[in-house]
Amino acid sequence: MKNCGADLRSARAGWKPAPQNFHINFKRRGKTMIGDRQAMIENLYQYQGQYTLESRLYKTSVSSFMNGMLGEDLQESGCITAIAIFQPHDSGKAMVSSKQKGILAGLEESCLLLDNYRSQVSYHLAMKNGRLIRDGDALEADEDPILYLEGIIITILEIERTLLNILQRMSGIATEVHELQQVIKNCGSHSRLAATRKLQWGRMDKKAFIVGGGLSHRRGLYDTMMIKDTEIDFWQYLDDSQVDQNTNDLRLKWVLESVQRCWNQRQNSKGLIVEVQSQEEALVVARTLKELQNNRYYPCSIMLDNFSPQEVTSTLEQCRAEGTYDWTLFEASGNMQGERIIQFAQTGIDVISTGSPTHSTNVLDIHMKVLK
Structure with a gap:
């Protein structure tokens, strides 16, 4: 050995x-x-x-969990900062990307979240779940984009933290597991x-x-x-x-x-x-x-x-x-x-x-x- x-x-x-x-x-x-x-x-x-959105049990579990996170974050008032600054019709574009090497996870769940806001925000995927995320740097052209968003600014800001929490945590877990499993294999x-x-x-x-x-x-x-x-x-x-x-x-x-x-x-x-x-x-x-x-x-x-x-x-x-x-x-x-x-x-x-x-x-x- x-x-x-x-x-x-x-x-x-x-x-x-x-x-x-x-x-x-x-x-x-x-x-x-x-x-x-x-x-x-x-x-x-x-x-x-059994852990895909094709499974009714998994989809229900994910939806319930995300609704809880959003409800805790927004309550009945929504993002009062965004509402104070922007008009309801103001629109913009954003990119979700990574500066760190790892394994991407949580993309399917993120799409489920975004689909609930499809009338206000559209999205385009730049990467598949389970793919290796490369190192990026401060330059946009060199970052590894995960997905692109376009739509109502207030809505984007209201779902930003929940969206990032899902991707950050699930990718962090997937990365550590992959890292450990790779070392085991190398042994x-x-x-x-x-x-x-x-x-x-x-x-x-x-x-x-x-x-x-x-x-x-x-x-x-x-x-x-x-x-x-x-x-x-x-x-x-x-x-x-x-x-x-x-x-x-x-x-x-x-x-x-x-x-x-x-x-x-x-x-x-x-x-x-x-x-x-x-x-x-x-x-x-x-x-x-x-x-x-x-x-x-x-x-x-x-x-x-x-x-x-x-x-x-x-x-x-x-x-x-x-x-x-x-x-x-x-x-x-x-x-x-x-x-x-x-x-x-x-x-x-x-x-x-x-x-x-x-x-x-x-x-x-x-x-x-x-x-x-």
Whole structure:
């Protein structure tokens, strides 16, 4: 494995746009997928087609969020500064561009915003979503234009901040994810990043994560079963046989019972993800999942929560030795950010779940410039 301790920022030099038209067949099952870990990963963690405006759920979510931002910004009075200075019919032109290198995201959402004002403002796109934004400078001719606006000045000023917030934040997330994924690839690792559900902007954050080349955990509680510590901890209220039993033995018992119950209801789920706290739990769950699948693959993943890189490596090696590795994916979670992500990628883990790009976002320097 290569030494990947170099500054993560160096990854930007070799950026390529993330693919935007890839769709995985979520229904693919069976033994033919065994051994093709990338297909297994995308089968369980790929949701790209669900985060476009063609999805009614996503479009409704984005519209509601943007209306909230605009309502908070404008209230009933609108932009009182613009109204004081300009006449209702005054018109002008502007360009939205970037001075910073990165991956463009949020363009589809920006168009949805602008379409609500089409009678007052027209727009022309100069770039596609997911494209690499080059460095610009103070000269207009050398900046990288994203879109052009023309229309009522008051309206342009009223939607300016919401429009820029969308592009800046979503592009910032996409850029960081792409940067991290590029470094992981340069390490010779097949590990993929997946967004958690710890989000400030909900589905829009996940969309940006995906545009950057990342994957996603379940959209919500309704589509993929995931057994977490919380579910296991509640077992203490159901199990009357816990007196004088070893705590670890009890927990393992509850984990396996939860796995069995979820397995019995798997027809309503995209897959099954099981969080474990120790190597012993991971090995037992891996054996159980292989046995339950009975030579017919069903998407499963074991989440190694708060494991060290050494513990992850040891667990994967043991699963390979026992013949359970091919029947389930393995995911690392717990304070995943920066160099720590790279350390875990070098273990050979399949998926690294992280909320770092979404809750610690470095927004991209995108601005609006008035044109003559």
